[in-house]
Amino acid sequence: MSAVMITRKVRKWEKLPGKNTFCCDGRVMMARQKGVFYLTLFLIIGTCSLFFAFECPYLAVHLSPAIPVFAALLFLFVMAMLLRTSFSDPGVLPRALPEEATFIEMEIEAANGNVPAGQRPPPRIRNVQINNQIVKLKYCYTCKIFRPPRASHCSICDNCVDRFDHHCPWVGNCVGKRNYRYFYLFTLSLSLLTIYIFTFDIVHVVMRSVDNGFLNTLKETPGTVLEVLVCFFTLWSVVGLTGFHTYLISLNQTTNEDIKGSWSGKNRVQNPYSHKNIIKNCCEVLCGPTYPSVLDRRGLMQDDSLVSATGAAQSSSSSNSTLQSTHAVLCLQKTTAPLIPNEHTPDDAKPSIAASAEKSPSPKEELPPASKLPPLASPETDAETSIAKDKTH
Amino acid sequence: MAETHSLQDMRPQAAVAAKVFIQRDYTNGTVCQFQTKFPSELETRIDKQQFEETVRMLNNLYAEAEKLGSQSYIEGCLACLTAYTVFLCMETHYEKMLKKIAKYIQEQNDKIYAPRGLLLTDPIERGLRVIEVTIFEDRSLTR
Numbered sequence: 001m002s003a004v005m006i007t008r009k010v011r012k013w014e015k016l017p018g019k020n021t022f023c024c025d026g027r028v029m030m031a032r033q034k035g036v037f038y039l040t041l042f043l044i045i046g047t048c049s050l051f052f053a054f055e056c057p058y059l060a061v062h063l064s065p066a067i068p069v070f071a072a073l074l075f076l077f078v079m080a081m082l083l084r085t086s087f088s089d090p091g092v093l094p095r096a097l098p099e100e101a102t103f104i105e106m107e108i109e110a111a112n113g114n115v116p117a118g119q120r121p122p123p124r125i126r127n128v129q130i131n132n133q134i135v136k137l138k139y140c141y142t143c144k145i146f147r148p149p150r151a152s153h154c155s156i157c158d159n160c161v162d163r164f165d166h167h168c169p170w171v172g173n174c175v176g177k178r179n180y181r182y183f184y185l186f187t188l189s190l191s192l193l194t195i196y197i198f199t200f201d202i203v204h205v206v207m208r209s210v211d212n213g214f215l216n217t218l219k220e221t222p223g224t225v226l227e228v229l230v231c232f233f234t235l236w237s238v239v240g241l242t243g244f245h246t247y248l249i250s251l252n253q254t255t256n257e258d259i260k261g262s263w264s265g266k267n268r269v270q271n272p273y274s275h276k277n278i279i280k281n282c283c284e285v286l287c288g289p290t291y292p293s294v295l296d297r298r299g300l301m302q303d304d305s306l307v308s309a310t311g312a313a314q315s316s317s318s319s320n321s322t323l324q325s326t327h328a329v330l331c332l333q334k335t336t337a338p339l340i341p342n343e344h345t346p347d348d349a350k351p352s353i354a355a356s357a358e359k360s361p362s363p364k365e366e367l368p369p370a371s372k373l374p375p376l377a378s379p380e381t382d383a384e385t386s387i388a389k390d391k392t393h
Numbered sequence: 394m395a396e397t398h399s400l401q402d403m404r405p406q407a408a409v410a411a412k413v414f415i416q417r418d419y420t421n422g423t424v425c426q427f428q429t430k431f432p433s434e435l436e437t438r439i440d441k442q443q444f445e446e447t448v449r450m451l452n453n454l455y456a457e458a459e460k461l462g463s464q465s466y467i468e469g470c471l472a473c474l475t476a477y478t479v480f481l482c483m484e485t486h487y488e489k490m491l492k493k494i495a496k497y498i499q500e501q502n503d504k505i506y507a508p509r510g511l512l513l514t515d516p517i518e519r520g521l522r523v524i525e526v527t528i529f530e531d532r533s534l535t536r
Binding site for chain 1: 414417419420422423459461466468469470472473476477478480485486487519520525
């Protein structure tokens with residue numbers, strides 16, 4: 001039984017490990033569970049449609065035509081920020097290639113020295129001094145790297161994310177260095193939009209009731225009742241969340257650090273990243289440089305796979321990758337890539353025979369994601385600190 | 394992304410002897426800086442001053458890319474006002490600097506590192522985590 005090795009070009013996103021979904025040939029990157037994100041879309045678009053259908057005609061005539069215009073602009077801004085947050089790379093750190101992983105292991109072994117048999121080796125921690133504070137860098141067993149400061153491993157997306165804030169099911173993505181400002185602007189503009197719609201709903205009902213009576217008004221515009229309900233419940237959560245993130249930004253902290261209490265408490269280290277100036281902190285987080293993605297999702301790479309003579313393709317890439325490498329198809333893709341990306345290195349071009357591509361669970365990092373109703377923020381569950389809190393904001 | 398494997402394509406005969414990874418230097422926070430400490434594996438191949446100069450130059454370029462100044466603030470505010478659609482047509486300052494860095498690394502490889510049997514990999518291809526230095530087997534010694 002002979003086997004033929006075929007080499008073809010695939011986009012790098014098809015080979016990325018981690019539990020992300022990619023769309024539009026790698027241009028869009030999201031988490032796997034998108035149900036709550038669709039709910040968010042439905043609520044925003046639905047409520048705004050009702051507003052434009054029921055309230056705006058009346059208010060444009062009786063008050064001012066600027067009202068629907070401003071609402072439309074605000075709605076477009078909210079959608080732009082939501083889509084930007086959901087579809088962009090949050091700041092995922094690529095996993096270490098085999099040589100780098102080996103190099104780090106050798107360094108760790110050299111640092112640990114001889115461990116007597118039967119004893120557990122010391123935890124893999126590197127101490128660095130940042131602005132005269134000692135910060136511990138933890139080793140990620142899944143990604144085989146020492147996590148940069150402020151980075152954290154998201155167990156839902158199975159990636160290390162730089163400046164990890166939290167995994168937000170409402171936007172269907174992690175919130176990290178690259179998309180935090182879009183997330184903040186989304187919550188801020190959504191708060192404004194909710195307050196705006198709520199206020200003008202009340203104004204509209206009052207104005208109409210003066211002419212027609214309260215019950216008749218409700219009969220004429222049933223959409224108003226629905227809008228008021230949605231806005232009322234949304235207001236509390238979204239405005240609260242915006243306030244919380246404004247507080248975090250002024251202190252240059254992440255939700256993850258806040259939940260873990262990294263910088264609070266007497267004996268703890270003070271936040272070394274804060275400029276100790278609210279304006280400077282806000283400027284850095286909101287108006288800082290726009291960091292590029294280091295993932296290069298749309299780059300091309302060689303994919304070597306073994307195809308047996310019987311015809312069953314034993315390729316490690318996902319089944320539709322041949323299509324994907326030639327067209328940009330608008331469909332959702334699940335990557336079933338192996339743990340370490342199969343990059344073509346100059347010295348060895350070994351074929352990737354891992355057909356099932358089942359990830360061997362690393363001893364410390366496998367924890368199931370939260371199974372209850374999605375809270376507004378799911379902190380990453382880091383096995384080494386054994387914290388499994390869920391905080392609903 | 395700049396293709397830095399061109400030198401490897403040009404010399405298919407050279408085998409990789411080892412790889413050294415220059416780690417990040419976090420003493421100034423999360424800004425992208427690399428350690429200028431000279432690795433012992435390169436002692437026989439390249440001058441310490443030369444190597445440190447390369448890393449220092451890279452650090453300067455990255456520092457400029459991430460600089461918090463009036464330019465980044467204006468870019469940020471302008472982008473926010475246009476709901477970030479301006480980035481569809483305009484390149485960000487960081488991206489411009491990354492292109493500069495890629496060009497600099499290519500230059501350094503051509504002029505200094507390739508003649509000594511070394512190859513620098515652009516850190517962006519390693520997630521801005523390390524500068525990978527590939528040490529090729531020294532064929533001149535085996536002849």
